[in-house]
Amino acid sequence: MDLTEESATAAVAASFAETPDPRLRELLEGLVGHLHAYVREHRVTVPEWERAIGFLTEVGQKCDDKRQEFILLSDVLGVSMLVETLNGQETGTESTVLGPFHVVESPPREEGESVDLLGRGTPCVVSLRVVSADGRPLPGASVDVWQCDEDGFYDVQQPDVQPLGNGRGLFRTGEDGRLWFRTVVPSHYPIPTDGPVGGLLKATRRHPYRPAHVHLIVAAEGHKALTTHLFVADSPYIESDAVFAVKQSLVVDFAEVADEREAARYGLAVPFREAVYEVVVEPEAADAG
Amino acid sequence: MDLTEESATAAVAASFAETPDPRLRELLEGLVGHLHAYVREHRVTVPEWERAIGFLTEVGQKCDDKRQEFILLSDVLGVSMLVETLNGQETGTESTVLGPFHVVESPPREEGESVDLLGRGTPCVVSLRVVSADGRPLPGASVDVWQCDEDGFYDVQQPDVQPLGNGRGLFRTGEDGRLWFRTVVPSHYPIPTDGPVGGLLKATRRHPYRPAHVHLIVAAEGHKALTTHLFVADSPYIESDAVFAVKQSLVVDFAEVADEREAARYGLAVPFREAVYEVVVEPEAADAG
Numbered sequence: 353m354d355l356t357e358e359s360a361t362a363a364v365a366a367s368f369a370e371t372p373d374p375r376l377r378e379l380l381e382g383l384v385g386h387l388h389a390y391v392r393e394h395r396v397t398v399p400e401w402e403r404a405i406g407f408l409t410e411v412g413q414k415c416d417d418k419r420q421e422f423i424l425l426s427d428v429l430g431v432s433m434l435v436e437t438l439n440g441q442e443t444g445t446e447s448t449v450l451g452p453f454h455v456v457e458s459p460p461r462e463e464g465e466s467v468d469l470l471g472r473g474t475p476c477v478v479s480l481r482v483v484s485a486d487g488r489p490l491p492g493a494s495v496d497v498w499q500c501d502e503d504g505f506y507d508v509q510q511p512d513v514q515p516l517g518n519g520r521g522l523f524r525t526g527e528d529g530r531l532w533f534r535t536v537v538p539s540h541y542p543i544p545t546d547g548p549v550g551g552l553l554k555a556t557r558r559h560p561y562r563p564a565h566v567h568l569i570v571a572a573e574g575h576k577a578l579t580t581h582l583f584v585a586d587s588p589y590i591e592s593d594a595v596f597a598v599k600q601s602l603v604v605d606f607a608e609v610a611d612e613r614e615a616a617r618y619g620l621a622v623p624f625r626e627a628v629y630e631v632v633v634e635p636e637a638a639d640a641g
Numbered sequence: 642m643d644l645t646e647e648s649a650t651a652a653v654a655a656s657f658a659e660t661p662d663p664r665l666r667e668l669l670e671g672l673v674g675h676l677h678a679y680v681r682e683h684r685v686t687v688p689e690w691e692r693a694i695g696f697l698t699e700v701g702q703k704c705d706d707k708r709q710e711f712i713l714l715s716d717v718l719g720v721s722m723l724v725e726t727l728n729g730q731e732t733g734t735e736s737t738v739l740g741p742f743h744v745v746e747s748p749p750r751e752e753g754e755s756v757d758l759l760g761r762g763t764p765c766v767v768s769l770r771v772v773s774a775d776g777r778p779l780p781g782a783s784v785d786v787w788q789c790d791e792d793g794f795y796d797v798q799q800p801d802v803q804p805l806g807n808g809r810g811l812f813r814t815g816e817d818g819r820l821w822f823r824t825v826v827p828s829h830y831p832i833p834t835d836g837p838v839g840g841l842l843k844a845t846r847r848h849p850y851r852p853a854h855v856h857l858i859v860a861a862e863g864h865k866a867l868t869t870h871l872f873v874a875d876s877p878y879i880e881s882d883a884v885f886a887v888k889q890s891l892v893v894d895f896a897e898v899a900d901e902r903e904a905a906r907y908g909l910a911v912p913f914r915e916a917v918y919e920v921v922v923e924p925e926a927a928d929a930g
Contacts, residue, residue, distance in 0.1 A: 355719065356726060357723070360723045363719065364885060388723055390675045392723070392727065394667065397724075405711045409709070412702050415698045422698050426690070429653060556656075556669065557659040
């Protein structure tokens with residue numbers, strides 16, 4: 353009784369003493385410690401806290417099966433990227449944020465198929481090779497791909513313009529760990545600004561743009577799943593991603609190819625663009641420390 | 642670029658450098674500092690962070706015009722009470738949490754009127770006197786009252802059973818700063834457990850109960866508005882309020898009255914219960930430090 357500025361944190365932490373799951377207990381006690389310290393250090397006022405509650409409520413209410421505003425909030429505060437960084441592979445390809453657009457399942461596609469269903473952008477081939485930490489090729493690895501179109505919109509943002517599944521594909525690597533698919537070069541784009549997170553960026557004079565990128569989740573048997581992007585080199589905003597997700601090692605030249613024989617191999621006309629990348633995933637049981 | 646565990650917090654804090662409102666900038670930088678420290682200290686994993694995002698999304702989606710699950714979350718984590726405690730009056734009556742049920746406007750009522758529209762519970766009179774810090778009575782002060790019924794439910798929780806406005810009233814004090822109104826003795830009750838906050842309490846084996854109380858917001862001209870409760874002495878859970886809101890100074894004897902003349906004065910039969918309390922509010926401009 354009579355919670356005070358000094359006693360509050362210990363009292364609330366003690367309320368979690370009977371939590372059966374020790375990790376949940378640790379996470380809740382830690383959360384209470386930081387939340388209370390934040391309120392104390394900044395002498396948060398009642399109207400400020402009410403505004404914070406109102407903001408978080410709006411964030412939740414903006415979410416639906418095609419929109420994930422809480423991931424967006426986590427992204428613009430750099431928390432998503434920090435969590436990815438702490439949990440990323442210690443060797444091999446670096447990971448980056450999942451982002452808020454992995455909200456529908458990617459349609460299964462065959463090697464060489466195009467994830468672009470509109471046929472309007474700059475034709476592009478993405479050629480991947482998935483290998484284990486020791487360089488061994490990994491056949492049969494699943495590669496989940498999603499990206500925006502040449503105007504910077506994901507399918508779920510434009511239900512009247514793009515068929516669901518545009519820009520998305522779930523592939524498997526071939527016998528040599530290789531996979532290639534066709535697409536269009538994605539554009540840089542603003543994260544959705546019509547919700548409370550957009551309001552936050554506006555109030556803080558931050559721009560909402562992300563540099564152009566292709567999302568990947570690579571999962572090979574016996575290996576850690578890898579969530580990452582391929583960033584388009586020289587894209588605008590490559591130095592100031594609104595969600596802090598760019599890593600140098602993930603910036604890839606989407607080079608123009610003018611060679612007719614190369615084009616014929618992929619069933620394309622010249623010129624087209626090609627991104628080549630080797631994805632290195634860590635064995636699951638590996639003691640990579 | 643290449644945000645690391647070490648560089649992340651400074652990089653994200655720097656993104657708020659152009660925020661025009663210095664207080665917003667401070668609050669956001671502080672928030673980023675604590676969020677990042679929390680993630681680092683507890684090595685939060687990707688699935689754990691995804692679960693947290695999912696939980697917060699559910700909390701937001703449980704909110705509507707009659708339900709405020711984010712206030713409930715803030716309440717059970719003791720944050721609401723800490724904010725109230727930091728911002729409460731330095732002298733006079735102590736404040737406590739607003740709670741999640743102040744979601745509809747209280748109907749204006751005259752002194753002596755009953756806030757109970759059902760006539761089923763134990764009849765009760767609440768007699769208040771609102772005074773300034775120096776003891777001067779404050780006529781014309783507004784007193785916003787809300788409480789649950791004798792079964793522990795607020796009107797908004799039982800739209801089919803209780804008329805909206807049951808348990809609620811917006812009163813004004815008379816010339817001597819006094820106000821009395823009729824009601825029923827409120828019950829202790831569980832906070833709503835059918836949402837994600839209920840799930841959190843269950844997973845941590847915390848009980849959801851609050852001791853019986855009447856909510857008040859007292860606002861007198863030239864004085865700080867006071868948000869508080871009158872707690873019913875000897876209510877169950879008075880020692881273990883699920884939202885940490887009990888203060889000894891707010892625990893009031895809802896005493897049984899058997900005196901026929903007292904009863905006649907209030908238009909009641911004997912026995913009834915009576916709670917008497919003096920509310921002391923601080924002048925707004927006072928340098929109470």
